[in-house]
Amino acid sequence: MRDKKKLENWATLDSRTVLSAQPYLDVRIERVALPDGRVVDDFYQVDVPDFVVIFAEAEDGRVLVIRQYKHGAKQVSLTFPGGDLNEAEAPLEAARRELKEETGHAARSWLSLGNYAVNGNQGCGWAHYFIAKDCHKVCEPESGDLEEMEIIALGGDEIFAAAKDGEFKLLPQMALFSLVTHPELLAVIAVEVG
Known part of the structure; x- marks a missing residue:
C-alpha cells in the first residue's frame, strides 16, 4: 500500500442556519479554520436527511425497480427502492421499511455496501447502500409517495440494457448499480447485516 x-x-468555529425548511x-x-491557520467565514452546508437505496433481488433472480417521475430530475426515471431515514432510525431498519412500503416485499438476507457522503463539500446527507436477497411479496405496496409508481422486475440483461439506455436518471441509483455490478469491489465492501 502506498504511503x-x-x-x-x-475545525468548525461557528455554524448558523440561514434557511430552515x-x-x-x-x-x-x-x-x-483550516489546518494552515486560514479561516473561511462562509462555507455553506446543506443538511438533508440521510437515505437508503436498495438493490432488491427477488427469489427468481430478477431485480425489483420502480419507474416513477422524480421532480428533482424533472423526468421519469427507473429507481431502486429506497427513501429517507426517519429520525433515530437505523439504516438497515429504514431499508427494510422502505422495501416493504415501496414494493410490498421483504428480504431473507441483507448485505450492507457502506454509506457515502452525497456531496464532498456541501454535505447533502449520506447514502446508505444495501443488497436485499431472496425478496418475496408480503403485502401490497403502501409508499405514500406523491408520484405514481410502476414496480418492475428486471432480469440481468434487462437491467444492463436499462442502464445503457439511460433509464436510470439519478446519481445515487447509478452509484448503487455500479457497486453491485463489480464483483471484485463487492467482494471487499459487502458486509452481511441481516
Whole structure:
C-alpha cells in the first residue's frame, strides 16, 4: 500500500442556519479554520436527511425497480427502492421499511455496501447502500409517495440494457448499480447485516 500524506480535518468555529425548511432541508453557513491557520467565514452546508437505496433481488433472480417521475430530475426515471431515514432510525431498519412500503416485499438476507457522503463539500446527507436477497411479496405496496409508481422486475440483461439506455436518471441509483455490478469491489465492501 502506498504511503499517505497526513491530512488534518478542518475545525468548525461557528455554524448558523440561514434557511430552515424542516423536515426537508436546512442551509447553514459555517465559519471554519483550516489546518494552515486560514479561516473561511462562509462555507455553506446543506443538511438533508440521510437515505437508503436498495438493490432488491427477488427469489427468481430478477431485480425489483420502480419507474416513477422524480421532480428533482424533472423526468421519469427507473429507481431502486429506497427513501429517507426517519429520525433515530437505523439504516438497515429504514431499508427494510422502505422495501416493504415501496414494493410490498421483504428480504431473507441483507448485505450492507457502506454509506457515502452525497456531496464532498456541501454535505447533502449520506447514502446508505444495501443488497436485499431472496425478496418475496408480503403485502401490497403502501409508499405514500406523491408520484405514481410502476414496480418492475428486471432480469440481468434487462437491467444492463436499462442502464445503457439511460433509464436510470439519478446519481445515487447509478452509484448503487455500479457497486453491485463489480464483483471484485463487492467482494471487499459487502458486509452481511441481516
